[in-house]
Amino acid sequence: MKEEINKAGFAIKDWDKVLKNKRIDIIADSKQMKVLLKRIGHNVDERGYIIDAKTGRKVKSNDGKEIKIKELGAVLPGTKNFVRKNVASFSHFLAKHYR
Amino acid sequence: MDPTSLAIAYDFLKKIGGILKLRKREDQKALKESEILQKNLFGKNLIIINLGSSNEPLITTPEKIPDEVFERIEKQFRKRKINPDNESVRLISSGFKERMNDYKKHFSRKFSDIEFLSPFIDEWYKSIFKLSNYVGSLLSQEKHDEARTARNDIEKQYGKAGRKLCNLYLTGYLQKLINFVKSEKLDTYADKEELSRFITRIIKDMVEDTNIFFIKENDNIVRVATKIVNLMEAGHAYIAIHSAGSWNIRKAKKIIKIVEDDIEKYGYRKKVDNKPMKSSKCPIFYVRIIREG
Numbered sequence: 001m002k003e004e005i006n007k008a009g010f011a012i013k014d015w016d017k018v019l020k021n022k023r024i025d026i027i028a029d030s031k032q033m034k035v036l037l038k039r040i041g042h043n044v045d046e047r048g049y050i051i052d053a054k055t056g057r058k059v060k061s062n063d064g065k066e067i068k069i070k071e072l073g074a075v076l077p078g079t080k081n082f083v084r085k086n087v088a089s090f091s092h093f094l095a096k097h098y099r
Numbered sequence: 100m101d102p103t104s105l106a107i108a109y110d111f112l113k114k115i116g117g118i119l120k121l122r123k124r125e126d127q128k129a130l131k132e133s134e135i136l137q138k139n140l141f142g143k144n145l146i147i148i149n150l151g152s153s154n155e156p157l158i159t160t161p162e163k164i165p166d167e168v169f170e171r172i173e174k175q176f177r178k179r180k181i182n183p184d185n186e187s188v189r190l191i192s193s194g195f196k197e198r199m200n201d202y203k204k205h206f207s208r209k210f211s212d213i214e215f216l217s218p219f220i221d222e223w224y225k226s227i228f229k230l231s232n233y234v235g236s237l238l239s240q241e242k243h244d245e246a247r248t249a250r251n252d253i254e255k256q257y258g259k260a261g262r263k264l265c266n267l268y269l270t271g272y273l274q275k276l277i278n279f280v281k282s283e284k285l286d287t288y289a290d291k292e293e294l295s296r297f298i299t300r301i302i303k304d305m306v307e308d309t310n311i312f313f314i315k316e317n318d319n320i321v322r323v324a325t326k327i328v329n330l331m332e333a334g335h336a337y338i339a340i341h342s343a344g345s346w347n348i349r350k351a352k353k354i355i356k357i358v359e360d361d362i363e364k365y366g367y368r369k370k371v372d373n374k375p376m377k378s379s380k381c382p383i384f385y386v387r388i389i390r391e392g
Binding site: 015018019021022023024025026027028029030032033035036037039040041063072073074075076077078079084085086087088089090091092094095096097098 | 146147148149150151156157161162164165166167168169171172173175176177178181187188189190191192193194195196198199202203206207222223225226229230233248249252253255256257261
């Protein structure tokens with residue numbers, strides 16, 4: 001696996017170094033985000049809602065409402081913090097975790 | 100195009116300084132390097148990775164990211180209490196990171212009015228007031244489009260009540276509340292829980308209606324009474340009168356006596372909350388005048 005990763009070239013040659021970082025931000029568009037969400041146990045249903053792959057239930061954003069992939073701003077640390085692509089949703093997350 | 104060729108192409112373009120010029124039009128703001136990479140050059144399968152506080156982009160594809168990264172994300176999901184500045188892996192939609200960074204800087208700053216109220220209000224009000232302050236900051240920088248977007252965002256997250264609170268914040272109502280609390284030394288004498296309930300109630304009043312009077316030492320009784328009658332004449336649904344301290348309470352009661360007949364005449368009713376704050380040496384008096392029907 002490591003050899004394959006090293007073959008990716010200039011951009012990331014050494015994942016061990018990457019993994020040593022405390023903060024890693026992965027920035028992706030909607031299409032790529034679907035692939036990434038799949039790797040953390042979430043899918044996107046036919047109407048574009050993000051769902052828990054195990055239960056099939058739609059996940060909720062921090063405003064308590066279901067969220068579509070195109071509305072997703074970020075997936076942040078904490079109890080399933082799916083933040084919408086707007087500053088108010090992000091502010092809500094900060095207010096909860098920054099005292 | 101395979102990743103190695105892509106990497107070579109990227110390296111070459113960076114050397115000739117071509118990346119930032121490729122899509123720049125006169126009418127377009129300069130794009131961040133990471134946004135250009137993502138949108139314009141390398142097709143749709145590339146992902147940007149930033150490490151720590153650096154904005155320098157590293158490139159990869161989704162399949163190349165090792166399982167360990169996703170295991171860290173899943174572990175993060177289970178944590179109830181987190182410190183966002185500590186170890187974290189974040190998935191961020193392209194185009195949103197800049198807005199997050201910009202807002203985070205603003206959120207981290209201390210604003211005296213919000214700092215004063217923070218111990219007494221829940222985190223959602225704190226979030227709304229910080230957002231409102233952010234809107235004010237954007238307006239003062241003449242970033243009207245961004246201010247409008249932020250205001251709309253407040254409504255999306257917190258509903259019409261949130262938007263109203265934002266407007267009230269920007270027009271100085273929160274400062275009036277703070278002045279009232281400070282002038283009556285309620286923050287000194289009342290216990291935190293009781294004062295929190297009191298302040299929260301006033302904030303809720305602000306959301307329901309903006310006709311709130313805080314009776315102060317230098318208020319003219321007749322002038323205030325006239326304003327109240329005018330509001331009733333105009334059909335406003337809800338008027339609130341707050342006073343604290345025996346002197347101001349006496350004043351408030353005189354005002355109510357003046358407008359008593361008009362309350363009935365214009366089809367309103369009066370609701371009095373005369374319970375003193377138990378923990379405070381300072382009594383309070385709160386009257387709501389509500390339109391019937």
